[in-house]
Amino acid sequence: MSDKKKIMTSGNLAFAEAMRQIDPDVVAAYPITPSTEIPMKFAEFAANGKVTSEYIAVESEHSAISACVGASVAGARVMTASSANGVALMHEIFPIAASFRAPIVFGLVNRSLGAPVNIHCDHSDSMPERDSGWIQIYCEDAQEVYDTVLLSVRLAEDSRVLTPVFVCQDGFITSHCYEPLELLSDETVKKFVGERKALYPLLDTDNPVSYGSFTMSEYYFEIKRSQMEGMNNVLPVYAELAAELEKETGRYYPPIESYRADDADYIILIMSSASGVVKDVVDELREDGIKAGALRVRFFRPFPRKELAALAKGKRGAAVLDRSASIGGTSPLAAEVRSALYSLEEHVPVQEYIFGLGGRDFYAEDAHSVFDDLIKGRYTETPRFIGLLEKDDKNERA
Amino acid sequence: MQKTVEVRWHGRGGQGAKSASAILAEVLFEEGKHVQAFPEYGAERQGAPVRAYNRVSDSPIRRRCGVLNPNIVVVVDPTMVESANPTEGSAEDALYIINSGEDAKKLRSRLGVTSKARILVVDATKITLEELGQNRPNAPLLGALSNVFSDVPVESFVEHFTSKMKKLPPKALEANRRAILRGRTEATFA
Numbered sequence: 001m002s003d004k005k006k007i008m009t010s011g012n013l014a015f016a017e018a019m020r021q022i023d024p025d026v027v028a029a030y031p032i033t034p035s036t037e038i039p040m041k042f043a044e045f046a047a048n049g050k051v052t053s054e055y056i057a058v059e060s061e062h063s064a065i066s067a068c069v070g071a072s073v074a075g076a077r078v079m080t081a082s083s084a085n086g087v088a089l090m091h092e093i094f095p096i097a098a099s100f101r102a103p104i105v106f107g108l109v110n111r112s113l114g115a116p117v118n119i120h121c122d123h124s125d126s127m128p129e130r131d132s133g134w135i136q137i138y139c140e141d142a143q144e145v146y147d148t149v150l151l152s153v154r155l156a157e158d159s160r161v162l163t164p165v166f167v168c169q170d171g172f173i174t175s176h177c178y179e180p181l182e183l184l185s186d187e188t189v190k191k192f193v194g195e196r197k198a199l200y201p202l203l204d205t206d207n208p209v210s211y212g213s214f215t216m217s218e219y220y221f222e223i224k225r226s227q228m229e230g231m232n233n234v235l236p237v238y239a240e241l242a243a244e245l246e247k248e249t250g251r252y253y254p255p256i257e258s259y260r261a262d263d264a265d266y267i268i269l270i271m272s273s274a275s276g277v278v279k280d281v282v283d284e285l286r287e288d289g290i291k292a293g294a295l296r297v298r299f300f301r302p303f304p305r306k307e308l309a310a311l312a313k314g315k316r317g318a319a320v321l322d323r324s325a326s327i328g329g330t331s332p333l334a335a336e337v338r339s340a341l342y343s344l345e346e347h348v349p350v351q352e353y354i355f356g357l358g359g360r361d362f363y364a365e366d367a368h369s370v371f372d373d374l375i376k377g378r379y380t381e382t383p384r385f386i387g388l389l390e391k392d393d394k395n396e397r398a
Numbered sequence: 399m400q401k402t403v404e405v406r407w408h409g410r411g412g413q414g415a416k417s418a419s420a421i422l423a424e425v426l427f428e429e430g431k432h433v434q435a436f437p438e439y440g441a442e443r444q445g446a447p448v449r450a451y452n453r454v455s456d457s458p459i460r461r462r463c464g465v466l467n468p469n470i471v472v473v474v475d476p477t478m479v480e481s482a483n484p485t486e487g488s489a490e491d492a493l494y495i496i497n498s499g500e501d502a503k504k505l506r507s508r509l510g511v512t513s514k515a516r517i518l519v520v521d522a523t524k525i526t527l528e529e530l531g532q533n534r535p536n537a538p539l540l541g542a543l544s545n546v547f548s549d550v551p552v553e554s555f556v557e558h559f560t561s562k563m564k565k566l567p568p569k570a571l572e573a574n575r576r577a578i579l580r581g582r583t584e585a586t587f588a
Contacts, residue, residue: 008420008424172439173462177435178434179434180432180433274462274463276459277462279460280460280461361464363463364461
């Protein structure tokens with residue numbers, strides 16, 4: 001189809017526009033910075049008759065996700081959005097949604113978890129949910145957010161998957177940046193996402209089912225095993241869907257984006273919006289004859305460990321840049337990367353970095369110094385911090 | 399045009415620096431450029447210092463960090479010539495677009511920039527007080543800025559301002575249109 005339209009918009013508004021085109025049955029939300037614009041814009045669509053959705057304004061994030069779960073198991077197509085402590089308040093309900101196989105599509109606009117209260121980006125809100133049984137996809141820009149929402153509806157509802165999805169984007173950096181975006185036509189989107197065909201809807205009284213029942217140790221384990229099977233199917237199903245959408249958009253997003261990493265000696269592994277400046281630095285280093293590359297991890301759950309091991313194999317050094325910390329343990333991305341690379345016969349040296357907590361900016365010079373560490377073989381047992389003020393530092397930078 | 403032009407806006411909450419940066423991005427997007435517009439968010443309140451940024455390029459823009467070395471610096475509020483440190487990190491040949499009623503030569507010495515820097519001065523506050531009866535200096539500054547992007551018709555800036563501010567009454571939009579056009583013609587290089 002050639003009826004595409006290029007507009008200027010932001011990551012938040014790209015998510016909201018995708019919601020308008022998808023026209024989900026139910027949206028229940030409790031707005032929070034920096035994802036506020038998503039329910040705000042969607043409420044406007046609902047009030048002005050641009051969508052047929054039931055928009056439920058609730059009194060807390062816990063209620064928002066609870067209403068989403070109820071509507072989803074009833075058979076509805078359901079979407080919502082949140083950030084930071086709003087996500088944390090929903091935590092109790094996330095594993096229930098996943099276990100009910102409720103295919104909710106969730107706009108998670110990454111923001112640091114308080115305290116101290118901070119509205120800016122890091123991944124400390126989504127990372128605690130990595131074991132909640134949800135798919136997690138991290139986007140670099142508004143276009144990717146838009147495309148990923150469309151893919152996520154199909155992915156979540158696919159009978160081989162039936163698992164809710166977090167579509168993550170970086171708060172403010174992506175959510176509030178105005179940039180060009182190509183929209184598909186409403187008809188193309190409607191055709192692509194189709195109608196939800198719920199497998200075991202609660203409201204089908206001819207085929208009664210029960211959700212939320214009690215099981216002792218004789219069934220619980222098997223339910224979890226079944227969730228794992230659904231998660232195991234995500235990447236193959238995603239590959240089919242991504243190829244299908246590529247026919248409409250010309251854009252394809254692999255689970256891990258490899259940027260000039262094929263023949264690279266040194267690679268940076270990173271997620272979301274900070275990847276762009278790393279790619280710029282890779283290009284600069286290549287001009288100087290240094291074989292630098294980048295791997296942008298897009299799927300965090302399921303974690304594409306086989307793909308990662310294949311992409312990182314034989315490298316002389318790898319730096320893993322985490323935008324969140326696991327205080328007292330290994331940071332989330334570093335832990336996954338180290339685990340995935342352990343199976344390789346030839347050891348790939350890994351250096352861990354923590355960057356960007358609470359919105360601390362990440363510049364080209366930071367990526368340069370990380371590559372410099374790898375080239376000079378400067379490895380430390382503990383993670384290094386990027387842009388952190390230490391005791392006697394005077395230069396404030398944020 | 400060089401590879402990527404980076405713009406930094408210094409304003410105060412409520413003066414429209416954020417909207418102006420978004421309008422600039424939309425205008426240049428229509429001209430086929432790759433663009434970004436992003437404000438720096440802090441505690442949002444009227445009168446507090448705010449910064450906003452643009453990147454403009456002929457090729458796709460990937461980096462999303464703040465602009466440290468701007469080619470163009472727009473000072474929306476006259477009091478920020480000193481207080482916001484607009485020369486910080488700026489390229490030596492940067493272009494400064496300043497809302498001020500002051501003599502351009504005096505401004506140059508207050509900024510402390512070399513002769514390589516260009517300074518474009520417009521009394522945007524005076525223009526909007528006369529046209530709108532309010533201190534909303536972003537419209538004349540966009541007009542002044544349109545001199546820099548000389549291949550873009552000034553009407554394009556007017557149209558995008560109007561569509562972005564379509565909730566304003568027609569009279570206010572007309573006043574802003576006049577303010578943009580005056581900003582374009584009344585801006586003078588120092």
